Amino acid sequence: MSCSRYEIRFSGAGGQGLILAGIIMGEAAAIFEGKQAVQSQSYGPEARGGASKSEVIISDEPIDFPKATSVDALLALTQQACDKYSKDLKEGGILLVDSDLVKKLPKGNFTVVRFPIINTAKNEVGRTIVANIVALGAMVALSGIVSRESALKAVLSRVPEAFVELNRKAFETGYNRALEARG
Amino acid sequence: MxxxxxxxxxxxxxxxxxxxxxxxxxxxxxxxxxxxxxxxxxxxxxxxxxxxxxxxxxxxxxxxxxxxxxxxxxxxxxxxxxxxxxxxxxxxxxxxxxxxxxxxxxxxxxxxxxxxxxxxxxxxxxxxxxxxxxxxxxxxxxxxxxxxxxxxxxxxxxxxxxxxxxxxxxxxxxxxxxxxxxFPEPGELPVINRTAPSVSPQSYQPYDTSFGDIPPLAAFGSGYRFHVTGLNKAQDGFPTTRADIVQAEEERQVRKIENAVDDIVTYEEYLLDDAEVVVIAFGSIARSARYAVNAARKNGIKAGLFRIITYWPFPDRQIRALAERAKAVIVPEMNLGMTVHEVRRCVEGRVPVSGIFRVDGEPISPNEIFARIQEVR
Incomplete structure (x- = not known):
């Protein structure tokens, strides 16, 4: 109910690392910025595939309802997720989609940002597996709800030493590409 | 630090x-x-x-x-x-x-x-x-x-x-x-350990009621030997069918908890002092309910939340007391109606009680509860 309540939803297919992206966003807010944050998820019984979502609520005040009610910023990495999870995106909200995989956009008054997220991970960063971190960087840039520095700290605190540079590059690339794509 | x-x-x-x-x-x-x-x-x-x-x-x-x-x-x-x-x-x-x-x-x-x-x-x-x-x-x-x-x-x-x-x-x-x-520091929260027997292994009995309704429990391997069985038992731990002992033991086991409800039962009261519409909820749905209660208050409706923390023993006395003041009680829960029956048992018809039930894998949203608060006010 509080006006500072900000709702983020990462959606796509099971196995794309979206739950982890949500956790890192939550850690950035709760640990590195001292805000309140709740992360939750919903997924099917499949180990991979199937529509999956991870939600993060960030607020300056205690958070009661832990799930999204009116989404401020939505990421969709698959068409199925976009169709299923865009219904409660709020008017004026941000919709970030993978432009290769999501062709049909929901109707509504949203700020739509499109770029080939998975392909960017594969070709620009070098590993498809960091697509979730590219997406996270993009969502941090577009939402502005946590600082670039806090989010990057949260990413790097989760990563083994050998993968620090890969993840830093993924995060920064996603951050910059999202701002370019928004224009 | x-x-x-x-x-x-x-x-x-x-x-x-x-x-x-x-x-x-x-x-x-x-x-x-x-x-x-x-x-x-x-x-x-x-x-x-x-x-x-x-x-x-x-x-x-x-x-x-x-x-x-x-x-x-x-x-x-x-x-x-x-x-x-x-x-x-x-x-x-x-x-x-x-x-x-x-x-x-x-x-x-x-x-x-x-x-x-x-x-x-x-x-x-x-x-x-x-x-x-x-x-x-x-x-x-x-x-x-x-x-x-x-x-x-x-x-x-x-x-x-x-x-x-x-x-x-x-x-x-x-x-x-x-x-x-x-994280609480060590020592910040109380940590209770079971009472060990104060008598010698020779005179120990595992259900010795001379120590009260909660007999001390010896640890296997500490020199105390006793029998453990799923049959009704006497205070020495061995099976019995003696009617008076079985009756007394069954009653003691239930009584040891019933007599301690004030120590066991916990709950949270939120904006209940003047509440006309009371929502009774627990777990994640209590969080939806709190959101809905706040929304109701912003709309000038006197709503409050009773959050169950100890489900069993059920907070009978506290919910009975709510019925004296409230005009309506709402029980949202992720089942097809369980807590609502316990609440009705407690309020004994003194206040209308309605449930909101969902079993589709989605939580009950704040909006659903808010809508019901508006209906029953």
Whole structure:
């Protein structure tokens, strides 16, 4: 109910690392910025595939309802997720989609940002597996709800030493590409 | 020094709460959505000299927990609906033998295999009536990651103090969501250990009521030898069919909890002083309800929330008192109507009670509760 309540939803297919992206966003807010944050998820019984979502609520005040009610910023990495999870995106909200995989956009008054997220991970960063971190960087840039520095700290605190540079590059690339794509 | 803070999942906090309480044995069988409790215990128990064992099924896991506790070690198992059903037989065994232990049941959709990844609150009756026969039940229903930690500590304390199994039942949302948790320092929360016998091994009896309704429990391996059986027993632990003893023992086992409701029953009252519409809820749905109550207040409706934290024993007296002041009571829950019957029993027709029920794997939203508040005001 509080006006500072900000709702983020990462959606796509099971196995794309979206739950982890949500956790890192939550850690950035709760640990590195001292805000309140709740992360939750919903997924099917499949180990991979199937529509999956991870939600993060960030607020300056205690958070009661832990799930999204009116989404401020939505990421969709698959068409199925976009169709299923865009219904409660709020008017004026941000919709970030993978432009290769999501062709049909929901109707509504949203700020739509499109770029080939998975392909960017594969070709620009070098590993498809960091697509979730590219997406996270993009969502941090577009939402502005946590600082670039806090989010990057949260990413790097989760990563083994050998993968620090890969993840830093993924995060920064996603951050910059999202701002370019928004224009 | 600043306190240790983390962004943790409910199930992880639950396991760390168990360790804080002194739990040193875990037996279980993995099942969604409780598996993370076992994962953390498997990783952490060996570091503190404890033992973790994955059993062949949930029945055996419950048996192992009872056996381990009888050696004086605080013991835990964690499961979800289908596994909780399997544990019922041995849960009854823990009740009649009065062995302290804690069972975590992270509630998912049912019956049977149901919806493994979907949230539910439909096991609350099973927590009291799932195993056959008359027996006491203590069941705690936390609503946040922090509370899942502290209620798990409290569950061990109650188990040890009252010599009884205790269940902690977060719904899947509380078990799986992540929040900021501030870890209590050692010594900050009370940690209770069972009373050891003060008499010699020769004169020890495991159900010696001369020490009151909660007889001291000796640890196997400490020189005290006694018999443990699922049959009705006399105070020496051996089976009996003597009517007066069976009647007295059954009554004592139920009475030891009934007489302690003031120590056991916990709840949270939110904006109830002048509330005309009272929402009674627990677990994640209490969080929806709080959001709805705040929305109602902004719209000039005098709404309040009674949040159940201890589900069994049910907060009869507190809910009865609410009926004196409220004009309407709403009970939202993720089942097809369980708590609503307990509430109706308590208010005895003095105030209209309506339920909001969902079993589709989605939580009851604040809007659904707010809409009902507007209807019944």
């Amino acid at each position: 600043s306190k240790k803070v983390a962004f943790l999942q409910g199930n992880e906090a639950c396991a760390l709460g168990a360790l804080y309480a002194g739990c040193r044995f875990f037996a279980g069988y993995p099942i969604t959505p409780s598996t993370e409790v076992a994962e953390v215990m498997a990783k952490e128990l060996p570091k503190v000299g404890g033992a973790f064992i994955q059993m062949e099924d949930e029945i055996a896991a419950m048996a192992a927990v009872i056996g381990a506790s009888l050696t004086g070690i605080k013991s835990l198992t964690a499961t979800s609906g289908p596994g909780f059903s399997l544990k019922q037989e041995n849960l009854g065994y823990a009740c009649i033998t009065e062995v302290p232990c804690v069972i975590i049941n992270v509630m998912r959709g049912g019956p049977s295999t149901g919806m493994p990844t979907g949230p539910s609150q439909s096991d609350v009756m099973q927590a009291k009536w799932g195993t056959h026969g008359d027996h006491p039940a203590i069941c705690l229903v936390p609503a946040s990651v922090q509370e899942l930690f502290t209620e798990t500590v409290r569950a061990f304390n109650l188990a040890e103090k009252y010599r009884t199994p205790v269940t902690v039942m977060p719904d899947e949302i509380v078990g799986h969501m992540r929040e900021r948790i501030v």
